[in-house]
Structure formats: C-alpha cells, structure tokens
Amino acid sequence: MYGEESLAGLADLVANEDLYLIADEIYAKIVYDGKRFKSLAEFEAIRDRVLIISGVSKAYAMTGWRIGYALGPKSLVAEMGKIQSHTTSNPTSISQWAAIAALSGPQDCVEQMREKFRERRDRIYERLSGMPGVQPLRSQGAFYFFPDVSRLFGKRFGGQEIRNSVDLCQFLLDEQKVAIVPGSAFGSEQHVRISFATSLAVLEEAMDRIEAGLQKLDS
Template sequence: MTTSTPARRVSARLAAIQESATLAVDAKAKALKAAGRPIIGFGAGEPNFPTPDFVVEAAVEAARDPKNHKYSPAKGLPELRKAIAEKTLADSGVVVDPNNIVVTNGGKQAVYQAFAALLDEGDEVILPAPYWTTYPEAIRLSGGVPVEVFAGPDQNYRVTVDQLEAARTPATKILLLCSPSNPTGAVYTEEELTAVGTWALEHGIWVISDEIYEHLTYGIKNTYILAAVPELADQTIVLNGVAKTYAMTGWRVGWMYGPADVIKAATNMQSHTTSNVANVSQRAALAALTGPQEVVGQMREAFDRRRKLIVSMLREIEGVEVPEPQGAFYVYPNVEALLGRDINGRVATNTSELATIILEDAEVAVVPGEAFGASGYLRLSYALSDEDLVEGITRLQKLFA
C-alpha cells in the first residue's frame, strides 16, 4: 500500500509571512483595553487626530454622487493623479507625469507592487535597518532576498555609502530608502541622500523611496532623493500617501510613481487584484491635497511638542539611551541596559520579553526592536494625546525605578 504525502494546506509562500508586529501589538492593546484594562498604546503609527472636517465633507458629498458608485480606472481617478503630480512638484520640485502615477489601497499596496514590479527570484534588496516590519515580508513575497544593513544610534540610525557598498553583490537590484524613517524618526541630510543616490546611479541599482512621512520633520528641511539626484529618475520608484499627513490611515489611499514601464506593470497587477481604490476615499484624498493645508502644520506642531516631551521623559529612566528623532512620530530608544535586570521579579533577555513585561506590569504597549531587525530597542509612537503620553511614560519611569 502506498501512502501519499499530504497536500500542503497553506502555500509555502504565504506560510512564511510573519504577522505585522506593530498591528499585533496594537490589536492586543485594544483587546486588553476592551476587557477593562487601562492600557496606553504606543504601538500603532496612527495619528490620534480626526481626519480634517473638509475632507470628511468631501467624502460625504462623493458618496451621494452616483458617478462614484461605479468602477473607475484601476490606476486612479485622473483628477487625483493630477493633484498628486502638482503636489509633488510643489513639495519637492520633482516633475511627474500623472500617467506615471498609480493610486493604491494604502501605502502597503504601493510597497508590495513596487517590489513585485522589479524583483525576480533571488534578486537582492539592500534594506537599511532598523526597518519597517512590512518591507522584508514584501520583498520575500516578491521572490527577493532582503540584505540588512544596520545603523545604530551612534550613526543616528542612518546608513553610509561605505556600508551600502560593502553589502552590494552582483545580485543587488534595489535599495530601499525611508526618510523620515519608521521606526527611528531618522532623516537623511541632503548631502547623505546625494551621496547615496549617486552611488545607486553609478551601480545601476534601483531605489524605492518611501516618503510617507515627508511633511513630518522638526526644525530641519526634508530632502527628496529625486531632487538631490534628478538623474536617478529612470531607476526610482517613490511611495507616498495621505495617511500620516492628513490623519487618514483608515481611508486607504496611497500612491506610487516612477518610470512608465514599471508603472504600467504595477497597474496591470492592480487591475487583476484590487482594481480601483474606493472612489469615495479617492475623492477624500483629492480634497486633502487641494484643500487648506493649515491643518498639516497644526498637527506637526502637536507632534513636535510630544516629541520633545517623550524624549525628555524617557531620558529620565536610567539605562535608556534616546537619540532625538528628527522626523515621523516615533522615538526609538536603546534599552539594552534594561535587559538582564530584575523587573518586579522578572528578567527579560530580549526586547520581545521586555515588551511583554511592560504590557503586563505597566499596562503600556510598545513594539520590541525584534520587529524592526534587531533586539535591544523599543519603538514608541508619540501620535497619541499629551495626557496619555505623560501617563504612559510615567508608568515606565515607575516600572524601571
């Protein structure tokens, strides 16, 4: 009697994907809060502000218009792509053809489609670490191989050209850039981006530039890779969206732009997966980009205030090293000195264990550094109310006293 090997129930490709650590922490915190625990969450990268009223009103009006009840072009509404091109020119000085823009279901779809459009099996992607949790999963799902290049607090979490060159092999096809950075809040200078872009240009390496936090810098000017090295345009894909700038995380509107052939491939893929982004969300995004921008500055001022507050409070905890973030809304302290210490009769050997102790004993949710490529760090988002921020960090101060 012959026996056959049981068929695999879940494909190897999808079985290898790890759950989003940041969303998992946020979900656990919300579940505990729903159960009556006074959890304060520093996990999710989500502004606590409501979406601006004028954006919501535009969506309500759009929902009543029958033209938005039907399919629309897979790559996005023409008027939204035009507004994205105009906004890109105004912000960065980079000229983009609206035909070379694809509106995506959030920034994550843009991330995946960018890798899917470029990668063949075994192609390598240089991935500066600490990195956002989705990047390596999207790379692997597209058949690529992430090659991590770590930059610690001594480098302000910014990789150097020498590090990139040391990681380059004949299989290197892409460099991923995220500035301002999730999870560290690091922002590359114009000189650094010029050097990195020139290196990529010289070696024929594609750049995928995630610019979702472009408007969240504090006391410094944001630099755009294509403004620094315009010659790189034929081998660069830029990712962006309305989620962070306009407090629109739940609306799911992102975009990508780049060379026509790559954008055509991504559009074809999107036409067979999700088709168009919900028209009401696209109309809301159009209103956000073309409406009054004062709200952007107001939110940035609030984030800046919270940034200074969380850094100063965390620095009061012995053993916590806190580089000052210059962008986004995250702080990324080095907490290696807390590992191995007795904390209420418990000892953490890594930051995953430390985050569990913090959640259970202090009722504060943070994301461990393992989610971003290295143990020894914690990511805390300061996109929450001032009151919750103070209460949450006060709890940490008491826990580690």
C-alpha cells in the same frame, strides 16, 4: 532622517550599479526643527530610477481611508498598473476624492498637526531622558522614538530576566499595560519603538507607567 551625504551616497550606488530604488516617503511632511525633507527623486542622475510610495494616512491623519499612491517613471507605473488591477480591488471613490482634497487643498492643518507632534516629541524626549537605562535620540521626523534600552538587559522582575527588547516590551505590557514595539522588528535588538501619535495626556500616563515599571526591575 538621512542626511544629504547619505542620500547622495545612496544615489551614487543606484546610478553606478544600475538599480531601481523604492523610496517610502510617507513621513515627508512630518519633520522638525526647521529641517527640510529631501526626496531621492531630486537627484537628477537617478530620477528615472526612483519609485516614490506614499499616502494620506500620516500627514493628513486619514488612516482609515486606505489611500496610497506611487510616483515614478510612466513606463514603470504603467506596468505596475497592469499587475495591480488584477491583484487588489480598488479603493472606494469617496476615499479617492477625499485624498485629492487633502493633497490639493489648504495645508494649514498639516502644519498645525506637525507642531502638535513637535510639542509631544519634546515632552516625551524629556520624560525618556529622565529614565535610568533609557537612551533616546530626539526624533527629527515622523512620530516615533527609538530609544536604546540595552542597559536594562540583564535586569529581573519576579525571577524573569529581561534578555532583549521583546522581553522588555512583554514585561511592560503585562505589568504596566503599556504597549510598545520591540526593536527587533526593525532590525535592532537594543531598541524599542514608542509612538507619540496620541494625546499628550495619554502619553504622560504611558510615561508614568513605563517609569514605574522600570523601577520594579532588580539589577
């Protein structure tokens, strides 16, 4: 998560350079360890220059309902509506009503799910930390790990060298039947992305397979 200082610096940049800022806040409700999510729209100086995009897929596990939304200055949203109405079809009415129920109804389910995510995060952090060559950071929000795996680069399996994050992910997919995402897709070749948005039993099996796979690599 971005800290207060980083957010303030970004807000200053937007204000000083006369910019607009699009803030993806889809994971705003999934934060851990007592941390508070701070929206860039809370900075009064740029409030009329921030467009928030979000949806119900993450916090409410409503991925298949396909509902997203935007919050921003009325003038900007009005112009967006003109374009959107001619470029995409509308979501179904039942999905819209379901999203309203999720956003305006009791939020107990969100807290229960967040706590489950925290339990999984703690366990997977423990497992990844015990794997040689894998350097995880404890996630502060969302439901992903983004460990540094660069210490595994240069290792080999069956004559094939692990040169980058794509090679490592391909190796684990082919040999261990575990799918993770190369960090190069997110701008960092040294990392991979691992989701913990599934049951702990499935995650434990995945960790067992990854650990066994890494043990197959030769220096």
